[in-house]
Amino acid sequence: MLKIATWNVNSLPVRLEQVLDWLQHSEVDVLGVQETKVTDDKFPKTIFESLGYHVTFSGQKTYNGMALISRHPIESVITALPNFEDEQKRVLAATIQGVRVINLYVPNGSVVGSEKYQYKLSWLMALQDFLKAQLNDYPDCVVMGDFNIAPEDRDVHDPNAWIGNVLVSPQEREAFASILSLGFSDGFRLFEQAAGCYSWWDYRQAAFRRDLGLRIDHILISDALKPRCQSVVIDKGPRGNERPSDHTPVFVTLM
DNA sequence: ATGGTGGTCTTACCA
Numbered sequence: 663m664l665k666i667a668t669w670n671v672n673s674l675p676v677r678l679e680q681v682l683d684w685l686q687h688s689e690v691d692v693l694g695v696q697e698t699k700v701t702d703d704k705f706p707k708t709i710f711e712s713l714g715y716h717v718t719f720s721g722q723k724t725y726n727g728m729a730l731i732s733r734h735p736i737e738s739v740i741t742a743l744p745n746f747e748d749e750q751k752r753v754l755a756a757t758i759q760g761v762r763v764i765n766l767y768v769p770n771g772s773v774v775g776s777e778k779y780q781y782k783l784s785w786l787m788a789l790q791d792f793l794k795a796q797l798n799d800y801p802d803c804v805v806m807g808d809f810n811i812a813p814e815d816r817d818v819h820d821p822n823a824w825i826g827n828v829l830v831s832p833q834e835r836e837a838f839a840s841i842l843s844l845g846f847s848d849g850f851r852l853f854e855q856a857a858g859c860y861s862w863w864d865y866r867q868a869a870f871r872r873d874l875g876l877r878i879d880h881i882l883i884s885d886a887l888k889p890r891c892q893s894v895v896i897d898k899g900p901r902g903n904e905r906p907s908d909h910t911p912v913f914v915t916l917m
Numbered sequence: 918a919t920g921g922t923g924g925t926c927t928t929a930c931c932a
Contacts, residue, residue, distance in 0.1 A: 672932085673924055697932090699925070724925050725932095770932055778931095810932095864932085865922035908923080908932080 663892075664759055665690040667913035668806040668879055669900075670767070670862075674698040674729065678706060680903055681731075682713070688897065690913050691733045692758055694765030696808045698727035705729070720751045728754035728765055744795075746788035755796065761887070761916070762800030764793070766807035771828040779828060782810070786837040794844055803884035805846060808862075808909060810878055811838045813848060817877035819860065829878055846882035849894035849914050861896050862909045870901055881914045890916045 667690040671677040674695060685693060698705070700721045710717045710731055720741040721727035728751055730736060740755040742748065755764040769785050772778035797803055811834045815821035824830045842848060850859070860875025867874065883891050892915040901910035 676924070697924090724930095772931085865924095867921060869922095905923090 664916040665913055666692040666763060666804055667911050668694045668881060669911040670696040670808040670907060670909035672697045672907040674700050677907055680900060684900055692763060693731045694806055695729045696767035698729050699724060700727055718756060720754050722751045726751045726767055730754055730756055730765055732758050734759045743788045743792045760802060762796060762803040764805045768810045770810045774826060774828055774831050783833060790840055793841060797845055797884060801884060801886035805882040809880050812876045812878050813838050819874045829876060845885045847888060849881040849883045849891060852891060853893060859896055861912055863901060865908050879909055879912050881912055892917055
């Protein structure tokens with residue numbers, strides 16, 4: 663059995679105790695984190711290693727930053743999209759226990775039509791090329807992370823209120839669908855789920871208390887890996903912590 | 918009541 667999780671922690675230094683606590687209680691084998699906001703020289707490597715984890719990371723100051731924390735050895739690491747010039751650290755792929763794990767922090771996009779939105783769409787185009795090649799090299803593939811896309815209206819607490827917004831725009835949703843058409847499933851939708859399941863709640867407007875969430879953190883399962891996929895679960899717990907991240911973890915269990 | 922939260926080499930910018 664292999665449990666693989668994704669969590670946008672919004673600063674690993676701030677959330678370190680929560681991450682260690684969740685690793686211990688969730689008993690996941692692999693955790694991909696986004697928005698570490700820590701440079702590689704300051705990454706808390708020895709803390710994880712002293713607890714028996716392998717780690718790899720690709721960070722920068724203030725923004726973005728990726729890490730993989732694993733009970734098993736981490737091999738064949740990639741830290742960027744090929745053929746896409748980008749100073750922002752948003753990709754970390756590696757092979758763990760024979761499974762290709764691709765951890766992503768998709769750009770937020772700011773406002774539909776803005777420069778950042780165009781960057782998001784360009785980034786997603788380059789991602790498609792990368793995933794196509796990765797799938798060819800590694801058929802057993804998990805693509806996960808903060809996609810900053812709610813794939814369907816049922817992934818949004820109030821779809822009408824969000825019309826015209828980033829995270830739900832048709833172009834972003836088309837990009838998500840194109841990625842699935844390469845040969846992936848949205849793991850969460852492989853199983854029956856309750857209505858109104860979200861992975862992110864804005865810090866503002868008491869959004870978590872009012873359950874004004876979106877499902878924007880995803881785990882995609884390659885077609886070859888689908889028979890091993892037992893469940894995909896959103897663990898809402900950590901969002902209720904004191905001083906929480908605005909995202910909560912999602913994990914897949916593979917047999 | 919036209920704001921509001923939270924993180925970051927903070928007084929601006931990002932989400």
